Amino acid sequence: xxxxxxxxxxxxxxxxxxxxxxxxxxxxxxxxxxxxxxxxxxxxxxxxxxxxxxxxxxxxxxxxxxxxxxxxxxxxxxxxxxxxxxxxxxxxxxxxxxxxxxxxxxxxxxxxxxxxxxxxxxxxxxxxxxxxxxxxxxxxxxxxxxxxxxxxxxxxxxxxxxxxxxxxxxxxxxxxxxxxxxxxxxxxxxxxxxxxxxxxxxxxxxxxxxxxxxxxxxxxxxxxxxxxxxxxxxxxxxxxxxxxxxxxxxxxxxxxxxxxxxxxxxxxxxxxxxxxxxxxxxxxxxxxxxxxxxxxxxxxxxxxxx
Amino acid sequence: xxxxxxxxxxxxxxxxxxxxxxxxxxxxxxxxxxxxxxxxxxxxxxxxxxxxxxxxxxxxxxxxxxxxxxxxxxxxxxxxxxxxxxxxxxxxxxxxxxxxxxxxxxxxxxxxxxxxxxxxxxxxxxxxxxxxxxxxxxxxxxxxxxxxxxxxxxxxxxxxxxxxxxxxxxxxxxxxxxxxxxxxxxxxxxxxxxxxxxxxxxxxxxxxxxxxxxxxxxxxxxxxxxxxxxxxxxxxxxxxxxxxxxxxxxxxxxxxxxxxxxxxxxxxxxxxxxxxxxxxxxxxxxxxxxxxxx
Numbered sequence: 001x002x003x004x005x006x007x008x009x010x011x012x013x014x015x016x017x018x019x020x021x022x023x024x025x026x027x028x029x030x031x032x033x034x035x036x037x038x039x040x041x042x043x044x045x046x047x048x049x050x051x052x053x054x055x056x057x058x059x060x061x062x063x064x065x066x067x068x069x070x071x072x073x074x075x076x077x078x079x080x081x082x083x084x085x086x087x088x089x090x091x092x093x094x095x096x097x098x099x100x101x102x103x104x105x106x107x108x109x110x111x112x113x114x115x116x117x118x119x120x121x122x123x124x125x126x127x128x129x130x131x132x133x134x135x136x137x138x139x140x141x142x143x144x145x146x147x148x149x150x151x152x153x154x155x156x157x158x159x160x161x162x163x164x165x166x167x168x169x170x171x172x173x174x175x176x177x178x179x180x181x182x183x184x185x186x187x188x189x190x191x192x193x194x195x196x197x198x199x200x201x202x203x204x205x206x207x208x209x210x211x212x213x214x215x216x217x218x219x220x221x222x223x224x225x226x227x228x229x230x231x232x233x234x235x236x237x238x239x240x241x242x243x244x245x246x247x248x249x250x251x252x253x254x255x256x257x258x259x260x261x262x263x264x265x266x267x268x269x270x271x272x273x274x275x276x277x278x279x280x281x282x283x284x285x286x287x288x289x290x291x292x293x294x295x296x297x298x299x300x301x302x303x304x305x306x
Numbered sequence: 307x308x309x310x311x312x313x314x315x316x317x318x319x320x321x322x323x324x325x326x327x328x329x330x331x332x333x334x335x336x337x338x339x340x341x342x343x344x345x346x347x348x349x350x351x352x353x354x355x356x357x358x359x360x361x362x363x364x365x366x367x368x369x370x371x372x373x374x375x376x377x378x379x380x381x382x383x384x385x386x387x388x389x390x391x392x393x394x395x396x397x398x399x400x401x402x403x404x405x406x407x408x409x410x411x412x413x414x415x416x417x418x419x420x421x422x423x424x425x426x427x428x429x430x431x432x433x434x435x436x437x438x439x440x441x442x443x444x445x446x447x448x449x450x451x452x453x454x455x456x457x458x459x460x461x462x463x464x465x466x467x468x469x470x471x472x473x474x475x476x477x478x479x480x481x482x483x484x485x486x487x488x489x490x491x492x493x494x495x496x497x498x499x500x501x502x503x504x505x506x507x508x509x510x511x512x513x514x515x516x517x518x519x520x521x522x523x524x525x526x527x528x529x530x531x532x533x534x535x536x537x538x539x540x541x542x543x544x545x546x547x548x549x550x551x552x553x554x555x556x557x558x559x560x561x562x563x564x565x566x567x568x569x570x571x572x573x574x575x576x577x578x579x580x581x582x583x584x585x586x587x588x589x590x591x592x593x594x595x596x597x598x599x600x
Contacts (some may be wrong), residue, residue, distance in 0.1 A: 018429040021502045022421035025413050029473055030429055036421060036444065036470045037436040043447040056446060096334075103331055116586055117335045120342075123582035124575050125531035127548045131555050131571045132341040135348070135564060146361050180338065184590050219577075237440045240533040244552055261442040266538070289438040297431060 063228020097182025392550035411476020515552035
């Protein structure tokens with residue numbers, strides 16, 4: 001609105017193009033977003049209501065795909081795994097991130113080096129992470145073999161080949177990859193804490209432990225929220241890491257919704273079922289992201305800018 | 307970020323606590339470093355040494371044979387032409403995709419903060435939501451669209467996909483950055499008769515270095531590391547390196563050459579690792595700009 005006032009007032013030569021140029025520049029992105037994001041969401045949603053199998057077809061089939069989805073035992077496996085994975089991954093990555101941030105905030109010499117070491121896995125592709133951990137967790141050649149070579153003959157670490165425990169291997173690798181990032185977020189949060197509050201508490205004779213537990217950690221609420229949103233988002237989308245580490249196996253024991261969607265759509269000729277599972281994933285993400293984005297944007301609007 | 311915060315915990319405190327602190331910090335450092343060390347060490351060993359030796363042992367006779375083999379003759383599926391050409395596939399994909407998405411993001415951020423119009427905020431919210439959709443929701447329509455456009459299984463196709471789903475992030479970064487850019491400066495330039503693009507090229511861009519670096523690094527890392535789009539839309543000869551790596555590791559014919567697997571993994575990891583080492587602080591800032599905005 002400020003634009004219209006300042007640019008229109010002094011000279012009258014502002015032509016149509018000049019006035020609409022900003023909109024024209026933004027237009028391609030707007031059109032791209034409408035088509036490739038919202039159009040595609042509608043497209044996939046539509047397909048989930050059809051009889052599509054090998055190829056997308058337009059024959060209406062109502063809620064049949066959803067009925068089949070919720071009757072599919074692999075889908076339930078995927079949901080169960082997503083639940084186990086999310087709880088452990090989000091919980092442990094947050095705990096480790098917070099712990100490391102607090103420890104690093106104790107005037108550590110060489111903090112920069114340690115921070116770099118904790119954070120570098122975030123720069124790697126999940127495929128690389130999966131490849132490395134697949135090798136470490138392989139019972140015949142990895143950690144199990146090292147410990148046995150050290151003389152602990154009965155030591156066993158064969159989680160990755162056991163259907164009941166393979167999902168925990170994915171948790172380990174995922175935590176390895178992202179906990180450093182959570183640490184960086186908490187560290188930035190800790191650095192933003194007002195020193196005066198802490199000094200006041202110290203004068204009152206509060207112990208370090210108490211200061212953290214009662215004052216500083218509660219102040220980290222926004223960081224907890226951000227890291228929860230990011231990690232849950234990563235968890236729901238998890239695909240690459242599982243492909244590289246277990247490819248969903250043994251059997252279907254480490255399927256997650258993203259794996260289910262891909263296998264159904266591209267290898268099992270169940271396009272409608274794949275589309276239905278993608279819609280469920282989108283709805284789950286939206287349930288977390290929309291309220292978060294809404295509150296973030298509203299806050300930004302309140303504080304005002306420009 | 308570099309300066310430790312106001313003194314909190316007793317740095318004078320009991321020394322055994324200090325020791326414990328260091329023990330925990332170092333154990334975690336080992337946890338994060340171990341996989342990288344094992345990858346590097348294994349890639350420098352011979353198959354024979356891997357079979358007989360300890361995983362953690364340093365290579366007795368370091369050799370780059372596995373690296374050479376990974377680059378030029380490792381089997382990716384049925385073709386044994388090495389990972390090298392897929393490395394260049396990724397390079398050819400990542401450079402245009404990063405440049406185009408960054409430029410569009412810069413222009414969008416400029417419009418959304420300095421030339422706002424009625425409804426601009428709604429448009430921004432619509433764009434922003436695109437950053438967070440699970441990409442599974444677009445896979446089927448995108449496969450079809452790329453087919454119709456005649457760029458399925460090609461590098462240009464992947465560039466399009468990465469630009470399309472990258473501009474929401476680049477727009478977000480530049481919008482947040484330009485929101486803090488003095489609007490008076492832009493107003494003054496407008497009064498002096500400077501046009502839309504003059505202001506962008508002469509005033510905005512020269513002052514955008516920090517956010518340019520953050521955006522380029524973010525986009526580069528994300529696009530280089532992508533697997534889902536690569537596997538879905540370019541699984542053949544145009545596959546990016548992540549897809550090729552996964553194929554090499556899962557090729558089950560012949561003797562398993564773990565050293566070649568690890569060398570391939572290192573080649574996939576090196577470009578982004580290098581960026582991280584050279585510009586780590588921007589990297590962190592970029593990741594957090596996507597998370598804690600403002």
